Amino acid sequence: MALNALDRGTIVFAVLASLAVLLRWPEGQGSPAGLLAGSAALVVVALAAPRLRAGPFALLRFLGDFYALILTVAIYSGIGALNRAAGVSHDPRVQAWELALFGTQPSMAWIRAQPYPWLSWPFHLAYLSYYFILAGAPLGLLLTGRRRQAGEAVTLIMLAFYCCYTVFMFFPVAGPRYVFPLARNAATATAVSRFTQDLLNSAGAWGTAFPSSHVAAALTAALGAWRGWRALGALLLGLAVMLSLATVYCQFHYAVDALAGALVALVVWTLRGRILGDPEGGIET
Numbered sequence: 001m002a003l004n005a006l007d008r009g010t011i012v013f014a015v016l017a018s019l020a021v022l023l024r025w026p027e028g029q030g031s032p033a034g035l036l037a038g039s040a041a042l043v044v045v046a047l048a049a050p051r052l053r054a055g056p057f058a059l060l061r062f063l064g065d066f067y068a069l070i071l072t073v074a075i076y077s078g079i080g081a082l083n084r085a086a087g088v089s090h091d092p093r094v095q096a097w098e099l100a101l102f103g104t105q106p107s108m109a110w111i112r113a114q115p116y117p118w119l120s121w122p123f124h125l126a127y128l129s130y131y132f133i134l135a136g137a138p139l140g141l142l143l144t145g146r147r148r149q150a151g152e153a154v155t156l157i158m159l160a161f162y163c164c165y166t167v168f169m170f171f172p173v174a175g176p177r178y179v180f181p182l183a184r185n186a187a188t189a190t191a192v193s194r195f196t197q198d199l200l201n202s203a204g205a206w207g208t209a210f211p212s213s214h215v216a217a218a219l220t221a222a223l224g225a226w227r228g229w230r231a232l233g234a235l236l237l238g239l240a241v242m243l244s245l246a247t248v249y250c251q252f253h254y255a256v257d258a259l260a261g262a263l264v265a266l267v268v269w270t271l272r273g274r275i276l277g278d279p280e281g282g283i284e285t
Contacts, residue, residue: 001050006155010046013162014039020169029085065151068158080205083172091179097256106255107176115185123249124192126242137221140232149228160220160268164213175209176251212253215244215261223269
């Protein structure tokens with residue numbers, strides 16, 4: 001049984017992750033054996049995925065299609081552990097790009113210039129919709145009988161993730177949430193802002209700002225859904241665009257992080273025919 005594009009991309013990413021650990025893990029920080037074992041396990045799962053997809057049980061087929069997306073949290077956490085151990089970030093360089101493009105630091109300035117609860121609520125909710133977008137695109141397709149399109153959406157989402165994650169491992173950027181003082185105003189006093197900050201305090205991974213994987217994955221997921229089911233894609237695309245703006249307004253990403261994330265999504269979408277072996281890729285209504 002042949003490996004598909006997702007399986008091959010997962011194996012390539014696991015090799016790059018192992019290389020990053022070997023090159024960047026500092027002496028005196030204990031052993032990186034756990035991270036290397038995680039990369040090896042990812043390869044094993046990818047090699048087993050074709051058999052799972054061809055299995056007689058629906059649960060095994062689901063795992064064969066969705067394994068990479070299910071493991072995303074663990075992969076993301078591992079990258080954060082590597083970057084914290086290495087203790088290096090390239091924020092000054094990204095801030096210089098920001099200043100050259102915008103003449104200011106939008107991630108710090110915007111929420112201070114417009115500290116309105118009526119902006120804070122929709123932007124923070126849009127940011128939180130990230131989880132709904134990632135799950136909603138492939139699951140919405142799967143539950144409406146579009147298994148092939150669901151698998152293709154997962155493939156595109158994960159390739160966007162792998163592009164961002166590879167940059168994180170070799171060019172870590174902490175992001176404005178860590179390097180600028182957080183705003184203290186009516187926008188950040190809202191319940192949804194406090195909840196989002198608490199969530200990131202417990203689940204954030206240091207050094208994973210550039211390019212924004214939130215923007216890249218959300219836009220790719222929405223476009224993948226659009227490709228399989230236009231009604232679902234339209235809903236998710238609107239949320240993804242709001243999320244992209246929210247990452248900057250809420251001081252979670254530099255504006256160039258969001259732009260770079262959108263570029264990753266654009267490249268993945270442009271190459272989807274070559275990636276999936278289906279240059280036409282008709283859209284269902």
